[in-house]
Amino acid sequence: xxxxxxFRRVLRSNINDMITKxxxxxxxxxxxxxxxxxxxxxSKKSVASAIADEKRLQRQxxxxxxxxxxxxxxxxxxxxxxxxxxxxxxxxxxxxxxxxVSSYQEQYDAQHTSVxxxxxxxxxxxxxxxxxxRKKNLLIARAxxxxxxxxxxxxxxxxxxxxxFDAFDRMATKVEEAEAHAEATDELAQIDAGDxxxxxxxQELESGSADHLLEDLKSKMRQIxxxxxxGATSP
Numbered sequence: 215x216x217x218x219x220x221f222r223r224v225l226r227s228n229i230n231d232m233i234t235k236x237x238x239x240x241x242x243x244x245x246x247x248x249x250x251x252x253x254x255x256x257s258k259k260s261v262a263s264a265i266a267d268e269k270r271l272q273r274q275x276x277x278x279x280x281x282x283x284x285x286x287x288x289x290x291x292x293x294x295x296x297x298x299x300x301x302x303x304x305x306x307x308x309x310x311x312x313x314x315v316s317s318y319q320e321q322y323d324a325q326h327t328s329v330x331x332x333x334x335x336x337x338x339x340x341x342x343x344x345x346x347x348r349k350k351n352l353l354i355a356r357a358x359x360x361x362x363x364x365x366x367x368x369x370x371x372x373x374x375x376x377x378x379f380d381a382f383d384r385m386a387t388k389v390e391e392a393e394a395h396a397e398a399t400d401e402l403a404q405i406d407a408g409d410x411x412x413x414x415x416x417q418e419l420e421s422g423s424a425d426h427l428l429e430d431l432k433s434k435m436r437q438i439x440x441x442x443x444x445g446a447t448s449p
Contacts, residue, residue: 239357243350250343257339261332268325275318282311 285308292301 239361240354243353243357247343247347247350250346254336254339254343257336261329261336264325264329264332268322268329271318271322271325275315275322278311278314278318282308282315285311 285304289301289304289308292298292304
């Protein structure tokens, strides 16, 4: 039907424009529902106008049928009164209204069929809009999830080889190297301390040997002095 072709064209045009300019999916979906309902209201007005035309045709059909029956009844009354000429005139008028009845009946039938089709299409549109309204929140949730995934992916892509993650890894490596260096320094210090202790022990040992030699020397000197003293005897 032309009415709903216009509905689809207008709605499609608005949707395409909104999708092209859309930055906020939630705002866009809400606006789409508003657009749908606005177009639905206009469609309801057109359907209501078509229904009004149907009612008007129905009233005119009933009126013409009533007039046709009225002139037929008048023709009968004229025949009963013996006025055939008057009866003929009444029958001519009755025929005119009967032709109008046929014409209005045809128009009314076509309009009635059209209105029923419009009503059915309108019900389908209402159902689709209601379904769209129910799906709106789900679509908004999906859009937000997709947006979050895109942000994460963009962040991961943007970091590249000079990312904070790489910097963190380099810092961890430096810390490990510093710890290893400190351990090595401590180990060397312990080795140096051991060497110093050993050296001290040898020094003490050497010092002890010198004392012993000194005592031997003093003893030897005493023996020489004793031999040199007056009255000493030779061995």
